[in-house]
Every structure is written in structure tokens, then in C-alpha cells.
Amino acid sequence: MRIVDRYPAVRACSEALIAPLSAEDCAIQSMDDASPAKWHLAHTTWFFETVVLQELVADYNLFNSDYPYLFNSYYNALGERHARPQRGLLSRPSLDEVLAYRAAVDQAMLAQLPNASNAFLRLTEIGLNHEQQHQELLLTDIQHAFFCNPLHPGYCDNAPMVDQNPSSRRWLDMAADLYQIGHQGDAFCYDNETPPHQVWLNAFQMASTLVTNGEFQAFIDAGGYRNPTYWLSDGWDWVQREQLEHPLYWHPKATQAFSLRGDQPRAADAPVCHLSFYEADAYARWAGARLPLEAEWEVAARLFPDENNWMGQVWQWTASPYQAYPGYRPPAGPLGEYNAKFMCNQMILRGSSAYTPTDHSRISYRNFFHPHCRWQLSGLRLARDL
Structure with a gap:
């Protein structure tokens, strides 16, 4: 699949993953190793904005000047960042604001992709694979958060499961x-x-x-x-x-x-x-x-x-x-x-x-x-x- 087609497909998948979740679900962080679903959505967007658009598009303006500090993960070369164990304290920006951030960055990316340079395409491909990593982390993190809830709520009835494996061992x-x-x-x-x-x-x-x-x-x-x-x-x-x-x-x-x-x-x-x-x-x-x-x-x-x-x-x-x-x-x-x-x-x-x-x-x-x-x-x- 061409990157110009793959980009919206991967980005849409992330947003589909939060469809069963409430805004409250998306904000919780159950342990230091995990991150809120809202943070995953914002961080993967930060990657495209900071590593691709800001680096390679001369007239690009940041969506919000506070977001690089909030949503950088561990890139020391890209500046200071909010402490990982405190990501669950970020009640603001709201989930709606994070989704608006995603939409704005997607619009800027899709405007560039049809005529993008090889360098732009290469960094975009890394960003898409990076986002897929976070799609898996989003699921494992919400599973841990729901496990910490004494009600043990399910994420959704058709969520992926590990299959039974009745084959004999050789x-x-x-x-x-x-x-x-x-x-x-x-x-x-x-x-x-x-x-x-x-x-x-x-x-x-x-x-x-x-x-x-x-x-x-x-x-x-x-x-x-x-x-x-x-x-x-x-x-x-x-x-x-x-x-x-x-x-x-x-x-x-x-x-x-x-x-x-x-x-x-x-x-x-x-x-x-x-x-x-x-x-x-x-x-x-x-x-x-x-x-x-x-x-x-x-x-x-x-x-x-x-x-x-x-x-x-x-x-x-x-x-x-x-x-x-x-x-x-x-x-x-x-x-x-x-x-x-x-x-x-x-x-x-x-x-x-x-x-x-x-x-x-x-x-x-x-x-x-x-x-x-x-x-x-x-x-x-x-x-x-x-």
C-alpha cells in the first residue's frame, strides 16, 4: 500500500481503538510503565509534527507550543518533557482537544504526502510503524487499567484474544x-x-x-x-x-x-x-x-x-x-x-x-x-x- 493511502488507514485505526472507551477511560494511568490512551493518541501525533513536519516543512507552525513538552516521550535531543509517571495527571488538554490536534496534523501531513520527498516518506513510514507499536501498547495499557478497577470491566466483546492451541508438541x-x-x-x-x-x-x-x-x-x-x-x-x-x-x-x-x-x-x-x-x-x-x-x-x-x-x-x-x-x-x-x-x-x-x-x-x-x-x-x- 502506498504511504499516501497507508497514512490515513493507520491513523484511523488508532481512533477506532478508543471507540469503546469513555473520555474518563482515556485519561487514566494505572502504573508508571503504562500511559493513558489519550497520551498515546497525542504522542504519536507529536512524532509526525515534530520529527516530520517541523523538520522538513519550512513554513510549518506548531499546533500548540505546549504540546512538545507534554507529549515527548524520551527524546532528549528534542527538548524537556513531562515526567512519564505523571501522564495520568494531564486532564487538560481534553480528549476532544487531542483529537483536534490529530486532525490538524493529519491535514498537514496529507497535504504534503502526494509530492513528498524520499526523506519525508521515510520518516513518515517510521512514524506509521511507531504508531502501530503504540496501538498495541494502548490495548495492553487499558487492559491493565481495567484490571485495576474492582468491577473488572471489559474493553469490548469482540476484543482480540489469544487462541486455544490444541496441537501436540514436536x-x-x-x-x-x-x-x-x-x-x-x-x-x-x-x-x-x-x-x-x-x-x-x-x-x-x-x-x-x-x-x-x-x-x-x-x-x-x-x-x-x-x-x-x-x-x-x-x-x-x-x-x-x-x-x-x-x-x-x-x-x-x-x-x-x-x-x-x-x-x-x-x-x-x-x-x-x-x-x-x-x-x-x-x-x-x-x-x-x-x-x-x-x-x-x-x-x-x-x-x-x-x-x-x-x-x-x-x-x-x-x-x-x-x-x-x-x-x-x-x-x-x-x-x-x-x-x-x-x-x-x-x-x-x-x-x-x-x-x-x-x-x-x-x-x-x-x-x-x-x-x-x-x-x-x-x-x-x-x-x-x-
Whole structure:
């Protein structure tokens, strides 16, 4: 799809996501890691206004001179910003004012796109992919906010859900060899997916299916959350400090879990999700296996593309820390802060989830979160050595 057509489609999708929400829903922030839906709408607009229009259109005037401070996320090169944990305090501007901001920036963008330069188109493509990232975050953030509401309201009756996965597990054999990973071809990718490079992998096996709710329940029943044998030291300290006994959103005394549709039966055959890296790693050790390296995950996904659940169910934790590929150089200017500055103290997830926009996933995609985070649709598949 041409960018001139893709731009309004992606932007309309964000606004469709808030259709089931009230203005009050759009303003709440349930924890420091999350952001209000209204902020997501404004921040993605700020990106197009600041990184594209203000940079490349000589006579462009800001919609509101206060918005760069309110809606910058983490770009130090682009100025000071409102503190992330306080985004839920922004009762003003109102939701209507944020939507008016979006409409004005969209009008300016659409006026430029038909005759835009390659630089304008390239930055617009980055902005659209950036907005799709925030579409997924908007859903995970509102799910957490609604979970914090004692009424446990549902977002909407047809919200995306993780599917049941009744297939039997096979172990996919990968020989010891030199493999190439990283993004290949001319299609869009983020800078952290490059450059393509070779890695040596010892012989290993990858599970053909994701770990399920039923399998994770067996770990709980076996005392997995009470046995430090399976946990990394940081993970065990975290579990003890938070007094955790099950994945996020599980009802401890019932076979239900909270979802975007509200409380729902917890299907034993559905992939387990909303796990931290610590929980995923502990389960893998208990199961006599391990988490895959991100290179192993990518190689297996490329060699066995017909196996189910590589994409579109849950993000899958890997054992790999988020760091630069050999030969990586961050882009010049503010976009150098988009990925490179976070290459420390975070772990890589691969695949995509039921909340990921359908055209926003690819085998080389590198997602990353801190190891304690579990409000995303994050699960696991097992690997083991041969």
C-alpha cells in the first residue's frame, strides 16, 4: 500500500481503538510503565509534527507550543518533557482537544504526502510503524487499567484474544551450523534489526508449540513459585518481594483470567501469557528445558515457517539480552534515540501477539522489555540442547 493511502488507514485505526472507551477511560494511568490512551493518541501525533513536519516543512507552525513538552516521550535531543509517571495527571488538554490536534496534523501531513520527498516518506513510514507499536501498547495499557478497577470491566466483546492451541508438541531439530539472522530485503524494518550477520549455533531443538495455561498450572501446582531452585537470583527476590503466586490476570481461586473482554474462562490449551522473563525462565528450568536464544528462535522460524504460533499469539521471551548486532550504528539525529539508548538491562522477545497490528510483525522483529514486566502479551516456547 502506498504511504499516501497507508497514512490515513493507520491513523484511523488508532481512533477506532478508543471507540469503546469513555473520555474518563482515556485519561487514566494505572502504573508508571503504562500511559493513558489519550497520551498515546497525542504522542504519536507529536512524532509526525515534530520529527516530520517541523523538520522538513519550512513554513510549518506548531499546533500548540505546549504540546512538545507534554507529549515527548524520551527524546532528549528534542527538548524537556513531562515526567512519564505523571501522564495520568494531564486532564487538560481534553480528549476532544487531542483529537483536534490529530486532525490538524493529519491535514498537514496529507497535504504534503502526494509530492513528498524520499526523506519525508521515510520518516513518515517510521512514524506509521511507531504508531502501530503504540496501538498495541494502548490495548495492553487499558487492559491493565481495567484490571485495576474492582468491577473488572471489559474493553469490548469482540476484543482480540489469544487462541486455544490444541496441537501436540514436536521438537524441531536444528543442526550445528553457521546461520544468518537479521532483517533481509528492502521492506521496512527498525534499525535494531540490522545489519544481517552470521552466528554460529550449536545443535538444538525448538518446541513446535507455545507453553500453555495447563502446562503452567502444573508448574504452580508443583510449588514452582515457592521453590528458589528454578529462579534466577533477581527473579526470586522479585517474586518474594511482590508475593507472587501466578501469572498476571489469573484469578488465584478460579479457572478464570482477566482479558480485554473482562473475566473469561482460562482455557488449558491456550498459550500462557502475561509472564515476566523471570517466570518464563523459571518454568523452562522446571520443565527440564530452557528459553531459546533470539538467534535460535529466528533460525527455527525461518526453517520451519509452517509450524504454528511463531506469530500472532504471544510475544515469546528469549534468553538473549537486548544489545546491538555486530556492526550496528544508530541513525544520526533524534532517531538515534529510538532504539539504541535502550540496549541495556532488557531482554529480547520475538514473534508478535494477538494485539499486534496484522501488518506489523516479521521474523526479524526485536521486541524488548525489562525482565520483571508482564503486562504485555508475553509467553514462551521451550528450547533444549542436542
